[in-house]
Amino acid sequence: MALIECYECKRSISSQATACIHCGAPMAEQPIEQSPVPVAAPPQAAAAAPGASTISFGSLPRNKAVPEAYVAPAESETKAVPVAVGRRRRTQAAEPVQPLVNADGSRPVEGWLKIMAFLMPMIFVWFLLRSGHSLKQRVIGFGWLGLLILCVAITPTPPPV
The missing domain is CATH 2.20.28 (Rubrerythrin, domain 2)
Structure with a gap:
C-alpha cells in the first residue's frame, strides 16, 4: 500500500x-500492465508503478456527503526560557503611553525635523502640515522657507563672461 x-x-x-x-x-481502477519479461531481466523491472497520479487543472465540486478528515494539531512543546525574558516589555506595557504635547496642546517638532527643515526647507517644512502642529510652528517653518526663497530671488547674478 x-x-x-x-x-x-x-x-x-x-x-x-x-x-x-x-x-x-x-x-x-488502474490495471497493472504486465509486459513480457525476458528471461535475463531482473524481477524489479517487471513491476509497474501502481500509484501513478494524474494531472489536474482545477478541482471538481467537493462531495458534501463525505465528511472531511480531521487532523488534530500537533501538541506544542513548552520551551524552557530564562525568567528575565520579557520582563522589560511587561513593565513598559504596564505603564500607560502618554502622548507628547506642548503646553498649548500641539505636538512638539521632533529634533530631526528641526534640523532638516533648517537645512532643506523646500522638502521638510511640509511635514509641519501634519495634524497636531500649531500655527506658530507652521509660521516659523514656512517663514524660514520664504526667507530663503527671497534671498535667492534678490541675489544678484554675476554678468556673463
Whole structure:
C-alpha cells in the first residue's frame, strides 16, 4: 500500500482506496500492465508503478456527503526560557503611553525635523502640515522657507563672461 495524490483535492490517500477520504472523488481502477519479461531481466523491472497520479487543472465540486478528515494539531512543546525574558516589555506595557504635547496642546517638532527643515526647507517644512502642529510652528517653518526663497530671488547674478 502506498500513498498517492488525489486528482481532485491533491491530498494524500491510500493507493488501495476506492474513493478519496477527503473529497469523495472515486478512484479509477488502474490495471497493472504486465509486459513480457525476458528471461535475463531482473524481477524489479517487471513491476509497474501502481500509484501513478494524474494531472489536474482545477478541482471538481467537493462531495458534501463525505465528511472531511480531521487532523488534530500537533501538541506544542513548552520551551524552557530564562525568567528575565520579557520582563522589560511587561513593565513598559504596564505603564500607560502618554502622548507628547506642548503646553498649548500641539505636538512638539521632533529634533530631526528641526534640523532638516533648517537645512532643506523646500522638502521638510511640509511635514509641519501634519495634524497636531500649531500655527506658530507652521509660521516659523514656512517663514524660514520664504526667507530663503527671497534671498535667492534678490541675489544678484554675476554678468556673463
